[in-house]
Amino acid sequence: MLSIADDSQGMMLVAEFFRLLQEDNVEDDSMISTLTETQDKALSILPIFSGLLSMWGSYNIIAMYCSSDPTKRNNVYQRIMLGLSASDMLASFVLTLHPFMIPAATSQRAYASGTDATCSAMGFFQQLAFAEVWYNGMLSFFFLWKIKYSMSHEQMARREPWMHSLAIGFNLITATIGAALGMYGELVVGHFCWFTGTMGTYFAYFCAAAPFAFFMVAICVNNLLIYNHVRKSLQQQQQQQQTTTSSAVIVPLSNASSSNNHHHHDPAAATRTSTAESVAGESSATSADSGNSVFSNEEVREQQREAARLAYQKQRQQERLRAIAIQASLYVGSFLLTHLPTFIIRITSAIVGLSPSNEGQFFPLLLIQAILLPLQGLFNYLIYSRPLPYWREAL
Known part of the structure; x- marks a missing residue:
């Protein structure tokens, strides 16, 4: 009886094994x-x-910062760019390694040659490199405070520690939590290792999707506010220039008119009867007219020089403002160009249900992501090294 029961139980286990194996094959x-x-x-x-081009660009920004004059390094903008470039170098390096660090035993990717440990390491550094997105957001707020609210260096320096602490600290903590709880694994779509599983997916919404959506909206809104502020400032400058030009024409004419009226109605000169007094009066009147004329002309010239100086200063200030706004817009364009394809893929995956079974249909989008996502460091370097003295002086 015992033998028959054991045989029956063994057959049930074998049947269950093949059933599970069949389900796994279907899945x-x-x-x-x-x-x-x-x-x-x-x-x-x-x-x-x-990735190599991006790392080269970020390295050049870091090298330019380190080789610059120490007084120029004491600048919030420069240090934000340093943090952005360092995090971009890490992100670009990780993105170049991802396809090769995927576990070879379980992955169907062509060049998968890693293990679960290497995949977990890639997931950790991928989340840590997400500081790049945070630094893009911090850079956007820097330009907003600088252009629209005219914050001084001291005011922004008080906010700077919070910028670096949030960008680095938040992503370091969340990356460590993900590694400690074993949340990292190969994603079903794309050649990446990151948060997987039910708990990992919800955690990714908290530590990546929500911040990314916030900064993307904030960057776009900040840039619109900057554009609107610069447009209004340029319109006001044009109106002030027209008013200044009109005043410069009216003031000399009014001064000359008042001077002539003053000399033609001199009662003292009319009451002099003596020849000597008349000669002396004429001589003194001539000297006074000459002196007043010289004084009036010099005063007019001084007013014109002062008006020209103020107009030049305002024009230079507006040129700086416009140059900084263009610089901010270029950084926004760099961020959107490199990150929008990934954002679209994640939204598509959540709404449409992007999976390996229909991955081939989205190959063009995946190809654009593979090319653009690691490239922000190169774009940032091209923007950062633009030969524009006005915005460099202003920053």
């Missing part, structure tokens, strides 16, 4: 990527070239 079939081998390899190789 695996539904999770097979529809990318061709060439497409899969392209998505793995292209980020290497983009």
